[in-house]
Amino acid sequence: MSEVSRVGDIPRAEPDDGGRGPGGDAELVQLLTPEGERREHPDYTFDGTDEDVRGYYRDMVLSRRVDAEATALQRQGELGVWASSLGQEGAQVGSAHGMSPQDFVFPTYREHGVAWVRGVPPLRLLAMFRGVDHGAWDIEQSRFAPYAIIIGAQTLHATGYAMGVERDGLVGTGDPARDTAVVAYFGDGATSQGDVNEAFIFASSYNAPVVFFCQNNQWAISEPIERQSRIPLYRRASGFGFPGVRVDGNDVLAVQAVTKAALERARSGNGPTLVEAYTYRMGAHTTSDDPTKYRLADELEHWRLKDPISRVRAYLTAGGLADDAFFDLVDGEADAMAAELRAACLALPDPDLSETFDWVYAEQTPYLAAQQAAHAEYVATFEDAPATDPTAPGGAR
Structure with missing residues (x-):
């Protein structure tokens, strides 16, 4: 039986332990139960090793620690805002490990676990939310695009990039080191945006090698999924002419298997797939949100x-594949990384606004050069002014 809680007058049903979706009416791919037991699926198989699974565990623990440290830094006034990924580590780490090195990722603002696996230094994520830069990681090396703040816009970017990949002859060659696919991440709330649906149309019409990866974490800020869709999200794909699949987003093994299969389909020239990772946002939408105002404590539990x-x-x-020494080692690594990350974040230098003019174009235009000179002249008026003496009568200068 499915477990149901209520929000307002709308029933909320969770997948039961039999691998069925909400209400028991949707297939849910699951290879590892919440109790840690392996199960088989007729269409998807995890073909990784025990060492791979230990690596996934480490990646999830470390990415969660990055998230926790960033949340603490924001609460202490060191970051402007932070979007937590707490509870979504399985969906993110699993999907990232389903990719090939040449695949390209277009994230939202919450894919911290994906960024970790793709080699983006966590400090670069914190620097962006601190306002030091706009995301200064090596995009070519990580194949991980800048975070997208505008809801759903990255799906169009991903589709356009995927269309370009196909036209560059990087799809369906049969060379696993050459064939390339694209992944677009977004949340359940983004499926209500026009950009996402337009991306679906273009991807289907042009058979673009893109995987649309929806992390259905049940809440679009304070809006439950039931108020956005009366059918499971993965079923929407059929209306656009490509397949959709729902996977247990808290099962890192199933997510890896489903994502890997969808990407292989895209690389071979068979077009897009919609993957709905059914998961849950354990924390707030962002640090400016209070989830206790709109969801029940028993749902979280x-x-x-x-x-x-x-x-x-x-x-x-249970399988004797890791002992306490392994778990302690991972926890120790997380502690050391968190301390190093905090110190590095606090040491980040404030940016010089005048440098912004140098970053707009590869070659600066005369118009921007004039603006930069005017800005420098304006700043100089403050630098040359004598300091205010607060002890003088009337605050004389």
């Missing part, structure tokens, strides 16, 4: 039992 990290730990422990 229900999803704690499906924690993606806990189920992998249970699997590793």
